[in-house]
Amino acid sequence: MTRKTGLIGHPVSHSLSPLIHTHWLHKYRIDGSYTAIDSAPDDLAARVRALADEGYVGFNVTLPHKEEISFLCDDLDDTAQAVGAVNTVTIDENGRLYGHNTDVDGFINHLKSSVPDFDLSGKHAVVLGAGGAARAVLYALLREDFEWITLINRTRERAVAVANDLDDDGRVLIVDWEKRGGALADTDLLVNTTSLGMTGQAPLDLDVGGLSPNAVVYDIVYRPLMTPLLQQAKVRGNTIVTGLGMLLHQARPAFDAWYGVMPHVDDELESIVMERLVES
DSSP, X not given: OOEEEEEEESSOTTOOHHHHHHHHHHHTTOOEEEEEEEOOGGGHHHHHHHHHHTTEEEEEEOTTOTTGGXXXXXXXXXXXXXXXXXXXXXXXXXXXXXXXXXXXXXXXXXXXXXXXXXXXTTOEEEEEOOSHHHHHHHHHHHHXXXXXXXXXXXXXXXXXXXXXXXXXXXXXXXXEGGGGXXXXXXXXXXXXXXSTTXXXXXXXXXXXXXXXXXXXXXXXXXXXXXXXXXXXXXXXXXXEEOSHHHHHHHHHHHHHXXXXXXXXXXXXXXXXXXXHXXXX
């Protein structure tokens, strides 16, 4: 029997997740399917229940549902519980939903592998955004013992709420969006977790001139792969990290949870994904 999985988001047409998971299904000769499902926020609860009724064994979650989906799950793993955001759901034979967060490890593992000589302990970071992805990134950086992290969001109240949920020892500082450019001095790592700069979205208006040339710039957006933020940072000589690796590495434990196989991110998959990005 075909094991059905998919991705819920709004929009989802840009996502590479169907390409990635379908590649693994074919590679490991698994009878399964993976479908992109566009679901507006008002329809989320009904759509999730429909997936359980239709025999889905699980699904991924992307913008803007990563926080809201946690309230629809019957149980959460420890990381999802701590972060307050879910990007992977498994559904058991009784239709119960279990929420997981694989973004945390996907983000930090990709950062470490991309910049292996970057010692994370005691560093300073700036994180843009206060959604589900920002929660995962902030949790990961706090866990890695960053000295302090500046959190900047277009709505200050959301940033304050995220900091209150995750920061136990006063290491998160809130800066208003209008002052974002001036907050980059003495920063070792800048991470954009917003959708700004994504294809079809508004641009990210940020001058990185105040960054140290030794700072690492990470954009979780992968369409386009070289976002304006990364282009600007590369010209200045900063080390940059694209969002593609995080996408690939967070997908691995999700696939394992649904199909019982931990897949590999190999050269073939990276070539397929890069080809699709070039085509688009």
